[in-house]
Amino acid sequence: MRGLKFVVAVWMIMMLLLPAAAAARDIAPFESTGWLEKSLKSPKVVIVDVRKPEEYAAGHIPGAVNVFYGSWAIKRGDLLNELPADDDLRDVISAAGIQPQSWVIVAGKNQTMPERTDVTRVAFTLRYAGLQNVAVLDGGYDKWVAEKKAVSTVAVKPKAKPYKGKFNKQFIVNKDYVMGALDKALIADVRAPEFYKGEKKLDFVPKMGRIKGAVNLPPGLLYNPDGTYKNKADIEAAAKPIVGADLSREIVVYCDTGKVCTNWWFALHELLGYKNVKVYDGSSMEWMKDTVAPSAP
Amino acid sequence: MACTFCHKGDAAAVDMKTAHNGIVKRPSDNLKICGMCHKPIAENYGKSLHYTSAGQRHGVGGRFSEAEVKTFDEKVFETACRSCHASCGDCHVKAPAVGGLSIGLIEGHKYVKRNEGKTCAFCHGGRVYPEFTGEYGGSVDVHYQKGMMCMECHKKAEFHGDGNAYRSKQEVGDRPKCQNCHKFGSQKEYKMTTRIAHEKHQGKVSCYGCHSSGEYRQCYDCHLGTGSTSKPGFILGKNPRNMKEVTTLRLIPTVRDTFAKAGIKMENFDQLPNYWNAPVHNIKKRTDRTRNCDACHVEKKNFLTKETLIPNGSKANEGLIHSPKAIPIQR
Missing domain, CATH: 3.40.250.10 (Rhodanese-like domain)
Structure with a gap:
């Protein structure tokens, strides 16, 4: 009987700790260009470039997939910057090849407040969609280029995978x-x-x-x-x-x-x-x- | 290649006045200049709709009497419409000055072979392009969302011409069709409801009718010299070019007194409607109409009605009104 009580107690403690464990991040919320450069080859990393396709085509971080900002935030009725419907959002995430275990780094332009917050809005939307490891690239693509890091003009065509994360x-x-x-x-x-x-x-x-x-x-x-x-x-x-x-x-x-x-x-x-x-x-x-x-x- | 190859003038001169002697500001207005190196393209281009602006003439011509066509050609077409024709440089070097916007020289007189944000958007930047990117209307087209640009669907012959002189783009055979990529009955129609919806609406509703996702630019009250005003709107009705089909309609801004300044009354104004079928570039897989049959069949949302027609518009407009029938419920 005492053994059973011990097992139940351990189970209860584990259940209590579970949310904290689930909330743990593997990457920082604001990741640096230096970190990203070192992590480019990590299979978990998915870089989401939210700039326009024409800007992406002119040059992007190697391996980055292009999912334009307008895919993540829509006009609904009179209201701007609203969330897409859940199924549309799942399609966007799936098409980018993002999975619940992915480390998603959101990158964009960084000169103005609207540009910086395009990035945070997308990062927020990914967190809303249930992704745990979502980071903003600190300084954005502008800093990446200013630091003369490698850029690519080869468009990345991600392999779509159905995204089944639980929305927050x-x-x-x-x-x-x-x-x-x-x-x-x-x-x-x-x-x-x-x-x-x-x-x-x-x-x-x-x-x-x-x-x-x-x-x-x-x-x-x-x-x-x-x-x-x-x-x-x-x-x-x-x-x-x-x-x-x-x-x-x-x-x-x-x-x-x-x-x-x-x-x-x-x-x-x-x-x-x-x-x-x-x-x-x-x-x-x-x-x-x-x-x-x-x-x- | 030196600047003087195209622009003439005197490169050896020491003062601006002498240097600019005989200068040609827009050398590519004369297709022979570009044709020196790009002969086949320049030859075709001279007959293309982008160069001739014939589409604009043909589009409005049906409203005129024979005498008015002559007046239009003399007083309006050459001075107003033709001024919008695109030279090679307008697309590939210098953006045409639309609304005072021109970045050609700021970009260092840079030639671009293909760059839709420049080659296409500076002329089509009022309607199609910003609707495609979601900057107008707020709903990005799914193709742009996937990184597709204009030339993924539109082929070179549409821009440079195919050697034939067409009166309007409706006469051009090789234009993009949704079904070139999205075949009916393909494996991608994996949902039964999708297959049924496509079967039931085929030939009755255009793809845009269901998949255009939001408001697009509607232009009102154009007057020669002062232009028109615009606001976003979403309009469904019969396709004036195929009355068996319901589609998205765009209001064109020609009103009864548009050409009054040129002395043209438009004797046949009522022969043509003010709304035309619009291949709206804001496509989405799911819209309020694909999600819910009631949007059209019960609520009749966004359908043109007698009450929503523009005041004092063409009598032909009434023929475009369509009221979808309720879906019979089988018991």
Whole structure:
């Protein structure tokens, strides 16, 4: 009987530890060009180049497959940068030859915020689709070229394999969810301060302002002047005063369309270990259209 | 090869004025210049639709009386339409100035043999190309998604001509067809619902009718001299070139007073519709219509109706209205 109790106890401990084990990463969330150069021949590595096919054809990281950004984020109704339907997303991942055990490195252009967040949005989408080891190439293809690393013009035709990973649906929330979470979750507005303060807006956002009660987590805080990511300690130092130190607190990030805020989702959830971070995909485009949705100022 | 080989002028001159004496700004407007080295291509190209712009003339010509055709040729076609014809350099060297955009010299007067982002997109950058890449309409074409570019489907003869002088692209025999690659009944139709849907709709609905994935550019109210305005839209209706088929329609911007400035009333305006079948380049495997029969057969979503026709449009527009029938339920 005592033996049985011991086996049950060990089994329970193992079950408790399983999520932590499952959440373990084999690669860093922001991988360097140097690491990638050394890992090019690893059979697990799949480099996903999200630039346009014409840019890819002109030169890419050897072995990279081209899956243009527009394959990962679509317009649905009036909303930009929405997730494709699950079956369409599975097709995209399958066609790229990605498997649940793959180490996926997402690479793209890196000059502007929209370019950098094309990459984080795709990396987020892959995490949403259930991939565990997804990394952003720090500095992107631009840094790769600036460092005079090898480039190829040979298009890679990946062997399609059906992707059957389990989606992390909890990473995305809708407007109703955010409405219900206003008093509980920390809502983080990942836009430049002038947009957060209601001094500026993009044309496609119906009105100026922010979700009522949101804190401002500017997207630029993550980057060095050369467009690479700051180190973990600096990112942590930037985040903590704004989102706090409680790693279990529910945080909902949003921006104008649900693209830019994925840079902070990736940093908070994947780098700093905040366990309960969600993206409000509709973001300001949707929220500010709803006259009932509370906004400020 | 020196600049003066094509552009003339005086390379030995020490001041700009003398150097530019006799300069030819657009040497490839004269096909003989390019034909010195690329004779067979230049000979064909002189008759191609890209060079003659005959498609534009033919497209609108059906709205004119005989007298108006003459006025159009004299006052409009040569001065307006023909100014859009593509010389060799427009595609392969210098992008034509569309909306003030021209990057030829910034790119160092670089010749490109094939680079669709330049050779095609600078003329077709208003409608087809940005719809293909998803930059207009927000839904990238599955072929672009897989890295396919224009020339994967469109062959050289479509660009350079095949030696025949066609009135419009409809007369060109060798044009891309979806079924060149996607055969009906192939093993890729592995789902029974797919096979049935293709069987039931074959000859009745174009591929675009179901697989065009989202809004595309619709142009409104074109007036000679001021141009037109545009907005995204998705329109389904009968194909004016094949009334047995339902397809995606694109509004063309010719309105009753488009050529009023040139004194053309368009006496036969109502002979042709304002909507034409559009091979929209935003194809997806799955769309709201392939996912749900009700989108067309119950909701009749995006179908042209009397209420949605443009005001004061052609009387021929009403003939394009189609109302899909409900699917009979077998008990």
